[in-house]
Amino acid sequence: MRPEIGQSKEKTGSLPAGADQSSNFSYFKAQSSWGATKHMGGFKATEELITMCQITPGKRFLEVGCGAGMTTWRLAKEYHCSVVGVDLSPQMIAWSKKRVEKESVKSQTTFVIADATNLPFLSDHFDIVLSESVTAFPREKQAVINEYARLLRPGGFVGINEGTWLYDDPPENLVEYVKNTMENVQFLTAAGWEALFKRAELVDIRVKVYKISMIEQWKNQLGGLRAGDKQDTLRAFKDFFSLSLRNPEFRKYARSITPSPAVLRQFFIYLGYGLYVGKKV
Numbered sequence: 001m002r003p004e005i006g007q008s009k010e011k012t013g014s015l016p017a018g019a020d021q022s023s024n025f026s027y028f029k030a031q032s033s034w035g036a037t038k039h040m041g042g043f044k045a046t047e048e049l050i051t052m053c054q055i056t057p058g059k060r061f062l063e064v065g066c067g068a069g070m071t072t073w074r075l076a077k078e079y080h081c082s083v084v085g086v087d088l089s090p091q092m093i094a095w096s097k098k099r100v101e102k103e104s105v106k107s108q109t110t111f112v113i114a115d116a117t118n119l120p121f122l123s124d125h126f127d128i129v130l131s132e133s134v135t136a137f138p139r140e141k142q143a144v145i146n147e148y149a150r151l152l153r154p155g156g157f158v159g160i161n162e163g164t165w166l167y168d169d170p171p172e173n174l175v176e177y178v179k180n181t182m183e184n185v186q187f188l189t190a191a192g193w194e195a196l197f198k199r200a201e202l203v204d205i206r207v208k209v210y211k212i213s214m215i216e217q218w219k220n221q222l223g224g225l226r227a228g229d230k231q232d233t234l235r236a237f238k239d240f241f242s243l244s245l246r247n248p249e250f251r252k253y254a255r256s257i258t259p260s261p262a263v264l265r266q267f268f269i270y271l272g273y274g275l276y277v278g279k280k281v
């Protein structure tokens with residue numbers, strides 16, 4: 001039987017005390033080391049996505065793949081909503097908990113360690129299921145979108161922001177590069193993401209697709225930072241540089257993910273992000 005909302009499968013764990021200095025880095029492990037996560041389009045995209053989901057104060061959010069809680073605390077503090085944040089990674093959940101405590105919105109938030117393909121909540125409960133840069137990672141994407149739809153109350157919205165191929169035929173070496181450097185990620189075209197929503201029987205589907213550039217990404221990411229975010233981002237940069245200087249394994253990892261100039265050029269030609277919103281009947 002599925003546990004009640006907010007009932008956690010979480011094991012006890014301690015908050016990360018700064019950077020994780022151990023070896024065998026991966027995309028997620030590196031991010032959880034310094035406790036900063038991101039998605040394409042930054043906070044500008046988050047604001048657009050939650051507006052498309054008709055956010056109003058008091059809404060019950062499920063945020064899947066909440067990472068370091070960068071969106072979670074805002075939903076609680078700036079939009080006065082309640083949020084259940086879910087992530088596969090105990091370290092990410094620990095960063096999120098730290099973040100909401102710092103922003104004094106602990107009472108409006110609950111965190112659960114769980115997999116997006118099998119979320120431990122009762123059906124028909126949430127007003128909005130939000131997920132930013134998460135659904136591209138699990139192989140069973142249809143199962144994930146079905147799960148998001150199951151958890152919504154009728155009339156509620158699923159809103160996702162996901163990496164989107166802007167053309168049907170992205171170069172093979174670019175597809176391989178993103179897969180190998182980002183935890184086997186598989187981006188879809190806008191039509192591919194939309195089809196998942198349709199098969200989950202979501203209606204009134206809206207799609208907005210954007211190109212990205214390095215400058216825009218940094219502008220949107222850094223431009224939306226609030227005071228607490230700025231401190232966390234500075235600390236994250238410090239941890240990043242400290243790892244780069246002191247940890248040879250991390251330097252090896254950083255070299256292994258550095259794209260060739262050709263792949264970097266292709267990246268910004270072929271890859272963008274999409275905001276996808278659908279409503280449960």
Ligand SMILES: C[S@@+](CC[C@H](N)C(=O)[O-])C[C@H]1O[C@@H](n2cnc3c(N)ncnc32)[C@H](O)[C@@H]1O
Nearest residue numbers: 037038039065066067087088089115116132137
């Ligand atoms: C790129 S980060 C984005 C984090 C956050 N949404 C943000 O925009 O800052 C992806 C997050 O999704 C989590 N994740 C990946 N696969 C997941 C899954 N199957 N179920 C739950 N969380 C997952 C990772 O642990 C990571 O925290």
